[in-house]
Amino acid sequence: MKIRAAVLEEFGRPLEVQELDLAEPKAGEVLVRLVACGVCHTDLYTASGADPSGYAPTVLGHEGAGVVERVGDGVGSVGPGDHVVTLFSPQCRECTHCLDPRTNLCLAIREQQNQGLLPDGTTRLSRDGEPIRHFMGTSTFAEYTVMPEIALAKISPEAPLDRACVFACGLSTGLGAALNTAKVEPGSTCVVFGAGLVGLGAVAGCRLSGAERILCVDPAEQRLELARGQGATDTLAGGPEVVEQILELTGGFGADYTFEATGRVDVMRQAVESARMGWGLATVCGVAGKGETLDVVPRYLITGRRVAGSSFGGVKGRDQVPLLIDRYLAGDIDVDPLISHTLTLDDVNRGFDLMHAQDGIRSVISFGG
Numbered sequence: 001m002k003i004r005a006a007v008l009e010e011f012g013r014p015l016e017v018q019e020l021d022l023a024e025p026k027a028g029e030v031l032v033r034l035v036a037c038g039v040c041h042t043d044l045y046t047a048s049g050a051d052p053s054g055y056a057p058t059v060l061g062h063e064g065a066g067v068v069e070r071v072g073d074g075v076g077s078v079g080p081g082d083h084v085v086t087l088f089s090p091q092c093r094e095c096t097h098c099l100d101p102r103t104n105l106c107l108a109i110r111e112q113q114n115q116g117l118l119p120d121g122t123t124r125l126s127r128d129g130e131p132i133r134h135f136m137g138t139s140t141f142a143e144y145t146v147m148p149e150i151a152l153a154k155i156s157p158e159a160p161l162d163r164a165c166v167f168a169c170g171l172s173t174g175l176g177a178a179l180n181t182a183k184v185e186p187g188s189t190c191v192v193f194g195a196g197l198v199g200l201g202a203v204a205g206c207r208l209s210g211a212e213r214i215l216c217v218d219p220a221e222q223r224l225e226l227a228r229g230q231g232a233t234d235t236l237a238g239g240p241e242v243v244e245q246i247l248e249l250t251g252g253f254g255a256d257y258t259f260e261a262t263g264r265v266d267v268m269r270q271a272v273e274s275a276r277m278g279w280g281l282a283t284v285c286g287v288a289g290k291g292e293t294l295d296v297v298p299r300y301l302i303t304g305r306r307v308a309g310s311s312f313g314g315v316k317g318r319d320q321v322p323l324l325i326d327r328y329l330a331g332d333i334d335v336d337p338l339i340s341h342t343l344t345l346d347d348v349n350r351g352f353d354l355m356h357a358q359d360g361i362r363s364v365i366s367f368g369g
């Protein structure tokens with residue numbers, strides 16, 4: 001079938017909305033009609049060419065939500081008409097990691113996905129017979145996409161898809177960091193560095209866990225206002241003195257749980273240093289640039305602080321994304337303030353411009369229907 005999609009032709013150049021061919025889903029695959037898709041920093045990072053593992057041409061986009069149109073042979077967990085959220089982090093439910101509650105890093109299709117291929121080693125996307133690679137196994141800056149069944153979370157049909165899409169990446173990453181990775185305990189003190197979508201999700205996750213104090217650190221007052229809306233009790237502008245400020249606000253000890261959601265290694269260090277002696281846990285959610293290293297004085301660790309990393313918030317996507325969306329529908333998570341702009345597919349580059357300008361938290365592409 002013919003579809004319209006935003007193609008990354010060349011790094012550092014705007015995406016081009018073009019007509020492409022999309023083949024029918026093969027065994028284990030699903031054709032999804034996209035209804036909405038968030039524009040995430042990872043799309044921008046790849047488009048810029050800063051990611052050495054990036055490739056072009058490809059169709060970017062990974063925060064998709066839509067409706068199943070058709071399924072290939074052997075697909076049993078979703079069917080036509082089902083509402084789904086796309087998962088760049090799949091869940092096969094069979095590999096060693098999927099069977100272990102300690103991780104969400106499914107091993108089933110990692111290699112093919114990293115190369116821009118579907119699990120059988122080919123693409124469904126093409127242009128004049130030339131294959132176009134998939135991105136993050138999702139390629140959701142498009143009217144339709146073909147994805148593996150194991151990379152789709154079937155969600156409540158009551159959830160508006162232009163809200164559900166942010167659970168495909170940033171929001172679930174933050175919520176899961178607090179709920180799954182750190183397992184924040186009721187009554188605790190938390191610090192969240194960065195009030196983008198991931199950080200705001202972490203603030204909400206700390207609140208849902210019953211944290212007593214939630215400090216949020218961000219230089220932008222507008223974002224701190226949103227953080228207060230998600231449950232932050234104290235806000236700080238950040239900077240080199242922020243560790244000292246946090247120690248002062250926490251009786252000299254630091255916080256039970258800290259979360260880093262900026263991708264900056266100097267902030268990761270602050271997250272470690274502002275965690276409480278004895279048991280403080282610093283959870284790193286941000287993705288640092290290739291080759292960057294985290295500088296930690298070992299004394300911080302020997303005196304009881306711990307560091308954890310969290311990819312997609314430790315969320316096992318097919319099992320847990322639907323549950324997070326149910327909590328949203330129950331009124332536990334306030335998604336509306338996080339969506340600042342609604343764009344058409346043709347406006348996709350504007351979504352990148354808004355991100356560069358730090359204008360709003362999330363732009364969402366609406367495909368209509």
Ligand SMILES: [Zn+2]
Pocket residue numbers: 040041042043062063169170
């Ligand atoms: Zn993302």
Ligand SMILES: [Zn+2]
Pocket residue numbers: 090091092093094095096097098105106107108
């Ligand atoms: Zn797996």
